Amino acid sequence: MSGTGATHQRPNESFKPKPLRYAVQAAGKACHLARSTTRLSLTLVLGLHGDPRVLGWEVIVYRPVTPDIFIARWKTGVFGLKWLDQLANGNKAIDLGGYGYPNKYVVTAGVLLPIIKAGLPANDSPLVIGDDYVLPEGWSSEVNWNQQEVLACHGSDQLIVEAWDQS
Incomplete structure (x- = not known):
C-alpha cells in the first residue's frame, strides 16, 4: 500500500x-x-507487568489533516510502544491516551521519522503463542512506508501515531 x-x-x-x-x-x-x-x-x-489484555499493536502514522493517508505502519509486540511512552515522558511527544482503541500520540516528524527510519527500537515483549500464530520475543514487523508522504514531511510537521490493540 x-x-x-x-x-x-x-x-x-x-x-x-x-x-x-x-x-x-x-x-x-x-x-x-x-x-x-x-x-x-x-x-x-x-x-506481564503491563496491561494483561493487550497482546500487541498495529501502529499507523499520519498527518492530522489527512488521516486516511498513512506515512508509515507496522505491528509490534505488547511492549513495542515503550519508546513512544519514553518520548512522551521526555516531552518529545504528547500522549493523548486511548486505552488501545486507539492509543494516540502527537510527535513532530523531526523526532519520529529518524527513529523509525533507523529501525524500530528493540522491545522486551514476551513470546506469545496463539491458536494459529506465534510472535517471538521482542517482535516487530517491518515498517511499511508511503515514500511520497515521507518525502513531503518537514521536521516541524506534527504527526499522529495511532496504536491499535491487537488482542
Whole structure:
C-alpha cells in the first residue's frame, strides 16, 4: 500500500470479548483442554507487568489533516510502544491516551521519522503463542512506508501515531 494516494483501513473497532468460552467448552472434554489455551490465560501465565489484555499493536502514522493517508505502519509486540511512552515522558511527544482503541500520540516528524527510519527500537515483549500464530520475543514487523508522504514531511510537521490493540 505504498505510493501515490496510499490509504489505510482502520482496524476493526468492534467489541472483542475475552475468548474464555473456548476453555469452558473444552473443560467438558478434558483431553482437549491443553490445546485450548486462551489469550487471557496465556497472558496471565506469562506474568506481564503491563496491561494483561493487550497482546500487541498495529501502529499507523499520519498527518492530522489527512488521516486516511498513512506515512508509515507496522505491528509490534505488547511492549513495542515503550519508546513512544519514553518520548512522551521526555516531552518529545504528547500522549493523548486511548486505552488501545486507539492509543494516540502527537510527535513532530523531526523526532519520529529518524527513529523509525533507523529501525524500530528493540522491545522486551514476551513470546506469545496463539491458536494459529506465534510472535517471538521482542517482535516487530517491518515498517511499511508511503515514500511520497515521507518525502513531503518537514521536521516541524506534527504527526499522529495511532496504536491499535491487537488482542
